[in-house]
Amino acid sequence: MTSGFPELWDTRSFGRALDSAFNSVVANWGETLEMVFMPVLRGITGLERGLQFLPWWVVVALFCAATWAAGRKVLPVVLVAALLVLLGLLGVWNEAMATVALMLAATILSVVIGVPLGIVMSRSDRMRGGMLPVLDIMQTMPIFVYLIPFVMLFGPGKIPALLATIVFAIPPVIRLTDLGIRQVDPEIVEASRSFGASPRQQLWTVQVPLAMPTIMAGINQTTMMALSMVVIASMIGAGGLGYQVLQGIQRLEVSRGLIAGLGIVLLAIIFDRIAQSYGRRVQANLHREGN
């Protein structure tokens, strides 16, 4: 068979070189990296065990407390409680808790890494110019592609699942942090400058607080994307609801796949409610009218 495009350079040996370079990274650094990520693994496993070990009503109460703290409204709290009970009734409680643990870890790490990156990006146009294409690639590259190197480095398990999830889910929080800070009314930033705010004071007293609703929207999107990764991540040993879906496919059990899928949807709604009611409260604080 003839190729449609002339082979101008040797792609095969390039590919081989890339592979062997990566293999040597795995050989030389694999163990070190595994050591480095050991605490993270312990953290996730601990969180998962904890959530599964606690009586279900304690977990529900914790979620309700988080919802209340986020929004100070009764309705979302009731909704979240009802959805969690439904999740339990579906019979996928333990799997759901495993998924929650992985997703929370991925979201927290994404925020911890992503918000500072977004801030850095908002401070310089050159930085932004360099990062935007990288973020575009991260979002469009098929997710399975990341799985290969992570699995090679760590072997199947929670760590590669976590890292692949972070790579996939982090772009929105970075982008929206940058956007939120850039959208802050320049007059207010100028006012802060005119009173002698240092760049750091401008950032923390004006830019970040005023960008908060946008940053929260980014965190919300990141949470949702992390959740949507659980099925794919389960292919490399993440466990949880995604693994049930995978088994449903492998065994052609419609019910198993459907129930686990429904569980994922319920989790999505729960986290979306929590994030949104927080976002709304922050927004209301910025444009308060009446009492």
Add this chain to the structure above:
Amino acid sequence: MRPVKIEVQAVSKVFGRDPKGALAKVRGGMDKQRLKDETEHVLGLHDISLTIREGETFVIMGLSGSGKSTLIRHFNRLIEPTGGRILFDGEDILTFDAARLQAFRRRKVAMVFQRFALLPHKTVVENVAYGLTLDGVPKAEALRRAGEQIALVGLSGFEKSYPAQLSGGMQQRVGLARALATDAEVLLMDEAFSALDPLIRHDMQLQLKDLQARLGKTIVFITHDLDEALLLGDHIAILKDGTLRQVGTGSEILARPADDYVARFVRDVNRARILLCGAFADAGLIVAPDAPVVEAGATLEAAFAAFAGGAQAVAVRNGDGRIKGALTAQRVMEALARE
């Protein structure tokens, strides 16, 4: 004469990619329009020199786009000049490094903005305390001092409100209190009252005059309302297309406009609000002891009410309390009609 507070020496500002190169072209004779068309640079200010003295209210006037905001932002270096020097108490502020500049902005100058620019996520008292907290004043003390300023501008009781809960006039009072709170020597006010409706605006003007009399700050005030300029300004500078056309007291400018542009600017002014009773009092006129009295420093408008009440003549009293002379309705009309 009062000591010089701010001295602006040959300041020019060009916006664009190569300001220095563009400024050289302007010095070579290229005008603002050609500079824009041919090089896509905007001439913001051209060769401005002026002197602002301690304790005075210095008004900068001009049409939209004449460079007023650009000029006032040079006084606290929110904008860096392309050429020239700015001396504050005799020191060139362009030589300040970042730390020195921050300290300067925290303690020496404070700004009030046209669209208030309050921090929407902070309460009124937090907004007013903002400059103090930036300067590291302990929170309790900052809030206490902020409370005093809030009382001074008549907003007691609203400390815990958020800016969006207040009317425009109240928000601008917060802006004023915020600027007063750091006890800066110089207040920069960029069209601070333009966004307010006429009633509240007049109220704020009087309040500012009152504050000025009590606190003796140096105020740089931008407006494009001539009546406001004449009411507030000890000196008025008129800008056009980034150049300075005239500087002088209100009556100097009214009496001898430097050019056609200034003359057109002052044509529609309400003379009753500018001309002073003292200047037109007739020393030979004897008035009844029970005749109404106005101050020599008051505007002619102050005498209107007395005439409307049926008085034949109004006594004019000097600053030292002695009667200087009197005004009749006819004299006032002559003064107003004089062209």
